Every structure is written in structure tokens, then in C-alpha cells.
Amino acid sequence: MDILLVISKFLPEYTGAAYRIDKLYQSLGESFSVSVLCGGIEHKSAATYTHRVLKVERLHDRSSGEKNRWLRLFYYYWDFLAARHALARRKFDVLHIAGTSAQTCAALYHASRHNTPTLLELVTAGAHPLQPLPLLGKICRPSLPDRTVLVAISEPLATRCANYGFKNICWSRPNPVDEERFQPQPAMKAELRQKLFPFGETDVVITMIAKFMPQKNQIFLLEVLTRLPGNFKLALGGPVARSGPLASRDASYFENLTSQIKSRGLENRVFIKQEFIENPQEWMQASDIYALPNRDEGLATPLLEAQACGLRIIANAQEDAFHCWVAQNETGHLLPLDPDLWSGAIKQSLDIPPAKLQERADHIRTRCGMERTTRIYRDILTYLASQGPNQTLEEVLNAHS
CATH class of the missing domain: 3.40.50.2000 (Glycogen Phosphorylase B;)
Incomplete structure (x- = not known):
């Protein structure tokens, strides 16, 4: 299965989300072929590099961290279009989106247009399940693909998803804990x-x-x-x-x-x-x-x-x-x-x-062990990529209850 991870910033620029997702794909193993498309705040210039076994393309990120409001808006659309162009060059089975940036916004619009199976993670307190474009969000809002799973890392974020009518496609889960490392000693x-x-x-x-x-x-x-x-x-x-x-x-x-x-x-x-x-x-x-x-x-x-x-x-x-x-x-x-x-x-x-x-x-x-979380992710990704009879997210999650 080919997965494209689009994330606001990625290692070596540290974010908790990037660190956890990298650990996730290490645990999932070679049955998932993963590449990464990202922006950056500390590292803003375009670059292509390999992190572990992951091929990473970092796009020139002009908008993230820009303090001037109007420049930030201008650069946001510039970065959005650059990301749309980069997405159009790639082929993948599942789109995995994490974070909030021009790049992740472009990924969601791409998924909406092409009905691409999508795993969308809400990882910050202000995260929005639809990530509408600034100013144009009300008239040009993306719709979620037919096969979409939202991942909310807290109950307040899960409630936000439910308020938008996405309760049945939302998995509310805590961030995973490596139970082998983190234990009383x-x-x-x-x-x-x-x-x-x-x-x-x-x-x-x-x-x-x-x-x-x-x-x-x-x-x-x-x-x-x-x-x-x-x-x-x-x-x-x-x-x-x-x-x-x-x-x-x-x-x-x-x-x-x-x-x-x-x-x-x-x-x-x-x-x-x-x-x-x-x-x-x-x-x-x-x-x-x-x-x-x-x-x-x-x-x-x-x-x-x-x-x-x-x-x-x-x-x-x-x-x-x-x-x-x-x-x-x-x-x-x-x-x-x-x-x-x-x-x-x-x-x-x-x-x-x-x-x-x-x-x-x-x-x-x-409750939060990494082993259990990894098994659920594996089944969700398989569910998203499946072309067979429809299965609900609830059925996937119930298998691990």
C-alpha cells in the first residue's frame, strides 16, 4: 500500500505529531510504503532528503510563521498552489494528513476533488476538520472523500468533529504511549x-x-x-x-x-x-x-x-x-x-x-499502549485502501474494544 503523508512540518524539525507518526510507520513495517510531503517553520527552504527509510520532499514554505497578516495571506495561497502542483505529480492509495498549514489545506482540497481515501489527524487545540481556505472558505469549502477517517487526539476535538456531522467517521484516541519504555521503575x-x-x-x-x-x-x-x-x-x-x-x-x-x-x-x-x-x-x-x-x-x-x-x-x-x-x-x-x-x-x-x-x-x-494503537492504525489504513464491500469505522474499532 502506497501512503503519502502530508504534514505541516517533519523531522528533523521537531513536532510531537511528526515524531509520533514516524514511530507509527516504523511499527507498521514494510507492508506500507510511505513518502512525505511537508512544509516547515525552522527549515523553510525546499529540500529532498531521506529520513530513516522515508523519502521526504519539503516544499518552500513562505507562509508558516510570517508575521505580516497580508503577506501571510498572499504566501499562503502561493504555498497552497505549489502544494497542489506537487500532489498532482504523485500516485498513492491513501492520503495521510496531519497538522494545519497551506500544504495540509492543499492536500485536503486534492482529496476532495479526487475522492482520495484520507486519514486526517487533528493534532492541535484549534484544528478544523475541513481546513477551509482563508477568505474563500465559505464559498470554496472542501468536502471529505467517501472513505475518510478523522483522528481526534482529545475529546474536545472529537466533539468539534461531531458538531460538523462527522461523529461516525471520527476515531477519538489518546496519543500512544510506548508501554515497554514508560513504566514505573x-x-x-x-x-x-x-x-x-x-x-x-x-x-x-x-x-x-x-x-x-x-x-x-x-x-x-x-x-x-x-x-x-x-x-x-x-x-x-x-x-x-x-x-x-x-x-x-x-x-x-x-x-x-x-x-x-x-x-x-x-x-x-x-x-x-x-x-x-x-x-x-x-x-x-x-x-x-x-x-x-x-x-x-x-x-x-x-x-x-x-x-x-x-x-x-x-x-x-x-x-x-x-x-x-x-x-x-x-x-x-x-x-x-x-x-x-x-x-x-x-x-x-x-x-x-x-x-x-x-x-x-x-x-x-x-488504554494508551502503542501496540494496541498500531493495530488499530493498521486496520484503518487497510479499510481506507479497500475496494471491497463497505465497512464502517465503528466495525473496525469494535474489533479492538
Whole structure:
């Protein structure tokens, strides 16, 4: 089966969606032949390259990250037409679309015109199941092909699909968790902490792994830390954009973060690793609490991974997607972004019994395990490419219930 993945940006430019989809196709194996068409924000120039075994064509992306509203609109249509031309040159059985950009919009219009079987993933809080063209969306809106499956990574996104009349073709699923890597390791905790962090065995370590950018809101955790006793420590890991239109914004944000650490006298209580974290499960297994002060999230995968590792969760209550996956007042707390409330909840969370954290870890690993998710994807892709008798998405999903 030949699959074309059209995604707003792809590795080596990091996005959670690209990282997960790459892992998915690694798990699916050689029975699926996959190529990639993408744009980019950090990497905007046109390029053709190979990632692992995937052939990737990155189109010149003029619109993503453009700050001037009218220039962004002009470039959006330019990029849209360039993507339509690139799509017309290719042959494939299934179109897999993820993200929101001129390139993904073009892919959806292409699928609509040619009735191409389509797997469309909604991966951000503001994602739209139809991705209409700016200004022309009401008079030139795409229709979904006869064989389409929408993938919503949170219940709020699934509700949005249902409101557009797409409930019967929507699979609501959490981001998959690698159950082999992400699991509680209490016997290894002290050893991992000594290996990874400059913190002691009796310290309480709060961890957050995310790209350093305003949306992730790591700076808020400094306010929280100042309200906690000295044995509470903070570990922050993730990359900072080095190029592209958002690089200066993110560099300024990171500089502000490090400046506030110094001005608040937190140098000995905050550990920062400014790069992509290759071993997030070890960071989590070495920690006590996972914090998510994020804003505007579709669904932060570490929310699930941290629970699979047996961590307590403290998260932003204003994010609807978090409500679906935090066991409120049992193994975690959802709170507004008030540092006094957060510091109190962090101290209170230490009373959660280890047995309850283990129970939650088992539930997450069973419900969100990568093995189960991969099997469902395999069946959905086979269903989309099938030319046989009609089958419903419900029947496909029921086979895995």
C-alpha cells in the first residue's frame, strides 16, 4: 500500500505529531510504503532528503510563521498552489494528513476533488476538520472523500468533529504511549536521579519536558518553586528553536527563563537541559511529580507518559484536553494558573499512595499502549485502501474494544 503523508512540518524539525507518526510507520513495517510531503517553520527552504527509510520532499514554505497578516495571506495561497502542483505529480492509495498549514489545506482540497481515501489527524487545540481556505472558505469549502477517517487526539476535538456531522467517521484516541519504555521503575529511581540530575535522593523533583517556548509556560513553574521548601527541585528539558521566524521569540523566552532563575536565586534548585530529550522515560522515572502549565494544547503526550511511569500530575485546568486524562484529586490535580494553588497541590500530592499511582500507570499503559494503537492504525489504513464491500469505522474499532 502506497501512503503519502502530508504534514505541516517533519523531522528533523521537531513536532510531537511528526515524531509520533514516524514511530507509527516504523511499527507498521514494510507492508506500507510511505513518502512525505511537508512544509516547515525552522527549515523553510525546499529540500529532498531521506529520513530513516522515508523519502521526504519539503516544499518552500513562505507562509508558516510570517508575521505580516497580508503577506501571510498572499504566501499562503502561493504555498497552497505549489502544494497542489506537487500532489498532482504523485500516485498513492491513501492520503495521510496531519497538522494545519497551506500544504495540509492543499492536500485536503486534492482529496476532495479526487475522492482520495484520507486519514486526517487533528493534532492541535484549534484544528478544523475541513481546513477551509482563508477568505474563500465559505464559498470554496472542501468536502471529505467517501472513505475518510478523522483522528481526534482529545475529546474536545472529537466533539468539534461531531458538531460538523462527522461523529461516525471520527476515531477519538489518546496519543500512544510506548508501554515497554514508560513504566514505573521505583527500584531504579535513586540511580537514575544520580545519573541525570544534580539533586539528592531525599529531594522532591518536579519535571517538565517540552520545547522552550511561551506556549509551554515553563516560567510559571519558577513562581511555584519560590513558594515551596528548598528540598523541592525543578528539572526542565527540551530544545529551543535555532532557526526560522520563531527563533528570536523562543530565544528571548529562554533568556527570560534563565534570567528569572538567577534573579530569584534558584540556580541550585533548577536543572535545565537545552536539547531534545532522548530518554524522557528516565527523566520521569527519576522524578516525583510532572507539571503541565501548558496553554493551547491539543493533548500533551507527556501527560500520559508521566502517568504511565507512576508520577503525580499537576496541570493547567484551563486546558480542556487535560480533563480527559487526569484523575482529579486521585493521582493528580487540575488547577488554574495560580502559583499559590499549585504549590499547595504539589505538597498535597505527596500523600498519594504508591499503590494508587501504580494502578493509574497500569490503566494508562493498557488504554494508551502503542501496540494496541498500531493495530488499530493498521486496520484503518487497510479499510481506507479497500475496494471491497463497505465497512464502517465503528466495525473496525469494535474489533479492538
